[in-house]
Amino acid sequence: MKPDSRRYLWAAAALAAAAPFAGAQTTSSQQPPTLTQISLVPPSVAAAADFEPGGMPEALAYDGTHVWVARQFANSVAKIHATNGSISGTFPVGNRPLALAYDGSHVWVANFGDDNVQRLQTSDGAVVSTVPVAGGPGSLAFGGGILWVASRGNNSVTKIQASTSAVLGTFPVGRRPIGMAIAGNDLWVANNNDDTVTRLRASDGVTLGTVGVGKGPIGVAYDGTRVWVSNFFSNTVTKIQASTGATLATYSVGDSPVGVVYDGQRIRVANSGSQTVMRLRVNDGVVLSTVQTGKGPFGLLWTGSAIWAANTGGDSVSTSAF
C-alpha cells in the first residue's frame, strides 16, 4: 500500500546493522572492523531502484582469479576480480542459483528453481552443460573429480562426474540436506531438518553414520581431521572427529551461523544474524577476532589470501585480506 514501507523495513534493518550490539556498552572504537563491501549492483541502478533489487547472494566460488557469486533472486552469477574487486561480468543462469562450485576448469551452479545444475565456462559464463537434478538442488561440493549435489526437497545427494556431466548415482540422506563438505574419502552432509549430519562413503554413496548436532545444521567444513558444522538455531558450531564421527566439542558463536570455512589455520564462521564473521581457534573454539560484514552474511569463502562473505540480506559481498 505505502510504497515507503518496504524502505522503512530495510532502513530499520540498516540501523540494526549499524549497531550490531545494540544495548551493549559499545563505542565506535570497540566495534569490530568492517570488511570492504562490494555492491553487485551498479550504483546507478541501485539509486534508481525503488528498493534494493535483491540479488541476495548465498553462495561463492573461487576459480583462482575470480570470485563467483550466485545472485539467487537475480538469476545470475557475478564474476569479481579477487584482488582488485572489480566486477568482470554478470551472466544469466537458471532460476534461483543457490550454490556454486569450481571443478578445476569450470564453475558449477545449482539452479534450485529449475531442478538442474549447470556447468559454466569461466571466461564468459557460457553454459556448457545442463544436468537435471530433481528435488531442489541447493548445495554443491567438489572433490576427486566428483561434483556432489544435495537436493533439499527430496532428501538426497546426487553424484556427478564433473568432466563428463554424467550422473553416477543418487543416494538418500537426512531431511533437507543443505550443506556439504568432502573429508578425505567421505562426504559429510548437514541435514537441516533432522539436526544431524550424515557421513557417506564417496565411492559408493553408502551411509557410514549419522551424528546428532545442534539445531538447524547448515554449514559444513573440514580442517583435515575434524568436521565443523554450524548450527543455525543453536548459535553454535559442532566439532566432530572425521574418522570416528565422535562429537568433540560445541562452541558458541554469533547469531544464526551459516557459512563455515577452514583457512588452513583457523575456522571462520559467518553469523548471519549478527552480521559478522568470526575466526575461531580449532583446538578450543576461542574466538580470536570478529569482523563486520554487510547484511546477512551467508556463504563464506577463503581464497588463500582473503575471506569473502556473500551478504544475502542485500546484493553485495564483503571481503578482507585480513
Next chain:
Amino acid sequence: MNFLARFGAYALSGCLPVALVLSTDGPPRTGPGGHFSPAGFPNLLLRSHEGKEVRFYDDLLKGKVVVLHFFYTRCDGVCPQTVENLLEVQRILGERVGRDVFLHSISLKPDEDPPERLAAYAKEVGAGPGWLFLTGEVDVVERLRRGLGFVDPDPEVDKDKSQHVGMVLFGNEARQSWVACPGGSSPALMAEQILWMVPEPEERAGGGGPTDPDRTPILPGGKTK
C-alpha cells in the same frame, strides 16, 4: 481436494459434527457437547523461523488466540505495511503476545523462505517472542491458504503472488470465533479486535464498542487513557 476444500467452515453453535475435514487428515475433531469444534483444521506440518517443526492445528491453533496471515519476505506490495502494523500491534499488546495472543506469519513462497531466511527476516523487522514465521511444503502452504480463504475468485489474480490477499485473520480456536481485517487497517483497531478474542475474567458491562465512553480505549501508541 476436489470434493471438499474449505476446512474452515463452521457450524453454528449447538450443531452436531459434520465431516468437513480434508480427507487425509483423519477423522473430524469434535469438541465437548458434540460441537463442530476445531472444524477439522488439518494438522499439517510447518517449520518455524526458530527451526522447529510445528503442527498447524496442535501447535499453532489449538486452544489459542491467534493472529494469522500470509506473506513472503521479498514481498514489496502489501506485506511490509501489514508487518509494520503487526509490529505496532505487538508493541500495543506488549507481554500479552506469546502469552494470550500468538502471531503466525505463513510464507506464500516457502521455496524462497526457508527457516533461516525467515529467521533473518524476523530479526530484521524486530519480531518478538510469540510471533512465528512459518514455512512448509509448497502444497501444504497452498492447502492452508485456500482453506483459510486467502483466495481470489479470479484464477489469474489468484496465481499472481504479488496480488495475494492481504487480510489478517484473528481467531479464538476454542470459541470457533474468527474475524478478518485488512492488513493495512489501523494497528490500534487490530489490537482491539484481537482482544475481543481473548477471554476476559468477567463479562464486559453494557456497551463494548470502542466509542463507548465507559470503556478505556486503546489509543494509537498503545497508551490507555
Next chain:
Amino acid sequence: MVSKRKGESFRRSKKGLAPGAADGLGRRDLLKMGLLATGGYLVARKGTSSPLILVRRRDDFPPSPPTTPWAVALPMQQVAQNVALNPAPAEFPVQGEAPRAPHQKWSQFLPQKTYELVAAETTHVFHPDLPAPSTVWSFNGMIPGPLIKANYGEPIVVRFRNSLPTVAQHVGPGRPEISIHLHNGHTASESDGNPADFYATPFFKDNHYPNVLAGFASTHQPNGDPNEALSSLWYHDHRFDFTAPNVYKGLAGMYSLFDNLDTGNELTGLQLPSGAFDVPLFFADKLFQANGQVFFDTFNFDGLLGDKDTVNGKIQPYFNVARRKYRFRMLNGGPSRFYEFFLSNGLPFIHISNDGNLLPAPITKESLRISVAERIDAIVDFSNCSIGEEIILQNRLEQENGRGPTGHLLDPDEAREVLKFVVTSDADDFSEVPATLRTLPTINPNGAAATRTWRFERTNGQWAINGKFFNPNEIRATPKLNTSEIWILKNNSGGWSHPIHIHLEEFRVQKINNQDPQGTLVSRKDVIELGPNTEVKLFMQFRDWLGKYPMHCHNTVHEDHQMMLRWDVIP
C-alpha cells in the same frame, strides 16, 4: 472448480436433459430428487449414457441436504404488539440500558407505542425435510423478526434486549453483541444502531423512532416534507466485523410505515393492496449442513452464497393467492446474493416503490432487480389467472461468488425457483394501481455545500474506500446539519459489485456514468448497486439529526471486512 465457461457448456449440454431424453429424467423429476433444487449445485452429465453427477459450481462446500420444494406454506410475518416497558423508556438511559447518548428531541416525540424485541438463541424449522430444527439468533423467537407496523406522527420506542448467550458462552460464527439499525429510518444517531455501539447480554437499548418526515427541523418545519415519507424499512444487527454472521443467524425483521397516502387501507389514500394482501417477503439464501444446522463460512472474505432460498424463514415455500392484486414488499436480506425476479407465466410486476420510497408513478416491468438490502414494493395482479394455476417466482440472475452477478441471465429452466404462488380462490379487491404515487421532493443540487468523492476499491483482496479501511474512531466526513452535498461514488474494484448504503436520509441519483438516471432510478433510494466500473453522482441531505452515521457496502461480508466509513453530522 467449474469455470464460467463450463457453466456455459453445461447450458449447452443441458439440452440432452430435456423431458423425453433417453434417461427420462426431466427437470421436475430432478427437483423432486432434490438434485436440481435451488442452484449452487447443478446437475450435469457427461455424454448421454453416463450417470448423473453433481457438479460443484460456486463454492467448495457440500450442498445442503435435499428439501422438497413447495412443501411449506409461506408464513405471514407476525406483527409486533404494543407492550408497556418496565422501566419506562426515557431521554437518558434507564436502569439496565446500555450506555448511549441522550435521545435527541425526546420531549418533542414522546413515544405513543412501545415494543420489546428480545434477541435470543432459539430454534427454527426452515424446512420439514431438514433432519433437525436449526439453531438461530432470533427476535422474539421468530425468523424473520416480528413485523413492526408504524404510522407517521406516532413516535415509538423499540426496546432491543440482548438475551443471547454471553460472549464467554458463545461458540461459533457471529458475536452475541448487537446494535440494531432501522434501515432507511430517518433516525437520530443514538437510535441508529451505529456499528460501534454494540452491547452484550443482559443489556438492552431503547431505539427511538419518531416516525417523522425528513425536513421537520429544517426545510419543512414543523412536520417535515410529506414527499419524504418512507414505507418499507427493515431492522437488522449492525455490530461491526460480525454483521454478516449475526444477520445470517437471524437478527433481522421488517418495518412497514404508513401515512395518509400509503394508508394500509384499500379504501383510503392511494388504495394500495392492504391488510392480508400487503405481504412483506424477506429473501435470504443460506447453506445448511447435513444435520440441518445453518452453515456460515468464516473464511470467506468476498461474499457468501447459499444454495437454499428462504422466504420469510422457509425454504421454497408456496403461497396460496386469490385472484386479485397483491402488494409484495420484497427485501433482499443478504448476505451477498443479488436477485432478478421473474414470474414463470410472464405476469408483470407493477413496481411502485424503491428502497421503501414510493415512486412518482408505477412502472410495469417484466423483472425486478434487487441487490443486497434493497427493497422493492411491487403489485402483482393475479386476477386474470385461472384457479389452480401455479406461478413460480424465479431468480434468473447468475451469480457464482461474492463478486456480484456475472451479468448473465439464466434461462427460465435454469432459474433458481424461490417461491410458488398457487391461485386458489377469489377475493374482493378494492385496491387500485394509481396513475401517480408520491411526488419526488423538490431538491436544489446547485445549493450543495460540498462535493465528496468516494472510491470503492479492492487491492490484494482488501476492501477499501479511498484507500482506507473502516475505523469507528475515524471521522471521514463532517457535513453540517441541514446542508446538502454531492457525493460521487466510484467503483474501481475490478469486476466487483457493491450495494452501497448510506444512513440517515435517502439520496437522489443525479448521474450514473454521466447519464441521467432512467426509470426506477428516478426515485429516492438508500442503497445503490454500484456495478463494476460504475460512477454515480448522488444528492445527499443531512437534515434534522446530529451525530455519527456510516456509509458501507451492504454485501455484509465486504462490510465486515471494513468496506465502511464513518461520517458525522455536525452543528
